Amino acid sequence: xxxxxxxxxxxxxxxxxxxxxxxxxxxxxxxxxxxxxxxxxxxxxxxxxxxxxxxxxxxxxxxxxxxxxxxxxxxxxxxxxxxxxxxxxxxxxxxxxxxxxxxxxxxxxxxxxxxxxxxxxxxxxxxxxxxxxxxxxxxxxxxxxxxxxxxxxxxxxxxxxxxxxxxxxxxxxxxxxxxxxxxxxxxxxxxxxxxxxxxxxxxxxxxxxxxxxxxxxxxxxxxxxxxxxxxxxxxxxxxxxxxxxxxxxxxxxxxxxxxxxxxxxxxxxxxxxxxxxxxxxxxxxxxxxxxxxxxxxxxxxxxxxxxxxxxxxxxxxxxxxxxxxxxxxxxxxxxxxxxxxxxxxxxxxxxxxxxxxxxxxxxxxxxxxxxxxxxxxxxxxxxxxxxxxxxxxxxxxxxxxxxxxxxxxxxxxxxxxxxxxxxxxxxxxxxxxxxxxxxxxxxxxxxxxxxxxxxxxxxxx
Numbered sequence: 195x196x197x198x199x200x201x202x203x204x205x206x207x208x209x210x211x212x213x214x215x216x217x218x219x220x221x222x223x224x225x226x227x228x229x230x231x232x233x234x235x236x237x238x239x240x241x242x243x244x245x246x247x248x249x250x251x252x253x254x255x256x257x258x259x260x261x262x263x264x265x266x267x268x269x270x271x272x273x274x275x276x277x278x279x280x281x282x283x284x285x286x287x288x289x290x291x292x293x294x295x296x297x298x299x300x301x302x303x304x305x306x307x308x309x310x311x312x313x314x315x316x317x318x319x320x321x322x323x324x325x326x327x328x329x330x331x332x333x334x335x336x337x338x339x340x341x342x343x344x345x346x347x348x349x350x351x352x353x354x355x356x357x358x359x360x361x362x363x364x365x366x367x368x369x370x371x372x373x374x375x376x377x378x379x380x381x382x383x384x385x386x387x388x389x390x391x392x393x394x395x396x397x398x399x400x401x402x403x404x405x406x407x408x409x410x411x412x413x414x415x416x417x418x419x420x421x422x423x424x425x426x427x428x429x430x431x432x433x434x435x436x437x438x439x440x441x442x443x444x445x446x447x448x449x450x451x452x453x454x455x456x457x458x459x460x461x462x463x464x465x466x467x468x469x470x471x472x473x474x475x476x477x478x479x480x481x482x483x484x485x486x487x488x489x490x491x492x493x494x495x496x497x498x499x500x501x502x503x504x505x506x507x508x509x510x511x512x513x514x515x516x517x518x519x520x521x522x523x524x525x526x527x528x529x530x531x532x533x534x535x536x537x538x539x540x541x542x543x544x545x546x547x548x549x550x551x552x553x554x555x556x557x558x559x560x561x562x563x564x565x566x567x568x569x570x571x572x573x574x575x576x577x578x579x580x581x582x583x584x585x586x587x588x589x590x591x592x593x594x595x596x597x598x599x600x601x602x603x604x605x606x607x608x609x610x611x612x613x614x615x616x617x618x619x620x621x622x623x624x625x626x627x628x629x630x631x632x633x634x635x636x637x638x639x640x641x642x643x644x645x646x647x648x649x650x651x652x653x654x655x
Contacts, residue, residue: 227322230463231466234472237492240438248439257499259508273468280518295570301648310541314326316526329407351404355377374409378405403441411437412433415440416437417433417436449463462502470494515563516562517545566631585602603623
């Protein structure tokens with residue numbers, strides 16, 4: 195009898211385990227998803243990514259409770275194409291993007307085409323309530339606004355916080371001018387209200403903060419709190435630490451709300467940055483070289499933390515190549531959504547499902563093998579395959595030698611700063627990666643959509 199009881203107990207444990215580690219099915223309550231994005235936060239700007247002074251205990255704990263990705267790439271090196279890639283799972287060039295951001299080198303009347311399938315539309319099609327709270331930057335005109343791209347609830351600024359002073363709900367202007375130093379607090383409070391209002395049904399919340407994008411202005415309650423820079427540093431340096439530490443605290447308020455409402459165990463939380471740090475900011479991408487706009491590692495390799503209690507093992511680091519374009523197919527699969535059943539024509543999805551990698555599934559093959567890099571002004575620059583990264587031109591790599599032209603090959607595992615050119619030692623690798631890049635680019639050109647909206651003036655700085 196004792197043996198039979200033990201066998202039954204063991205069988206029940208197996209059943210429960212299979213429910214926990216499997217993607218959501220029709221028989222289980224699908225998980226909520228909160229996708230949080232910082233703006234211009236550098237790879238090294240969090241404590242859990244090595245910053246020695248800025249204190250980020252909430253995100254550090256999130257990394258301990260989930261998985262910290264150390265080879266994660268944003269969708270592009272500037273705001274608008276990065277968001278295009280994140281929300282569609284497609285390289286931005288598939289969506290008509292060539293350079294710049296809405297309001298700079300792009301018309302404010304252009305942006306993400308409504309023909310694209312957004313992650314909000316994917317989740318909405320499966321009865322999720324969807325919300326956007328924060329920075330949109332994918333088009334100002336009415337047809338391009340977020341509530342026409344799959345979001346049920348919106349509270350947003352339509353461009354970067356240095357380009358506008360207006361806050362919107364749908365088509366309604368609700369605040370002008372906003373106080374820049376209060377945006378993180380306001381976005382967080384709206385997110386908490388959204389969570390509480392939708393806690394009984396599955397929801398997808400996209401929360402792209404404006405912090406710490408310039409102008410960096412500390413909240414009055416956080417002014418001078420950070421020890422960043424030490425005594426006697428310039429105010430804007432200290433303010434950067436204040437802004438990042440406030441952001442960390444506000445995210446803590448959101449995570450505490452999930453716990454209070456008893457939905458934290460069934461909510462996937464993702465935190466990432468949209469691109470690397472602005473060139474004239476004090477933000478850091480150490481140990482990587484490069485900044486926002488450029489295609490060196492510092493411009494596009496960003497922090498990313500994912501927590502899904504009971505499914506993604508806690509306290510793990512992952513150095514596998516993963517990109518923002520992979521989040522749409524990965525989250526869809528995790529929530530039991532078959533993209534083939536959505537029924538909307540869209541560009542080719544370049545992202546791949548990496549859930550097996552995140553969960554540490556034994557014997558699973560990592561799905562992402564290569565990645566293309568996009569400069570903010572001049573488009574495609576480089577390709578990564580495994581630990582190898584090839585710039586097709588030395589100028590793009592900011593790496594000049596006697597002839598000043600030709601490809602540059604780096605091995606990232608041995609050369610964080612991209613300083614040692616191996617192209618002459620490995621001509622076969624250069625040829626192989628050039629051929630793959632040409633194949634990828636040709637496919638993108640063949641299967642691309644034009645930008646949404648109407649052409650107009652392309653404003654400068």
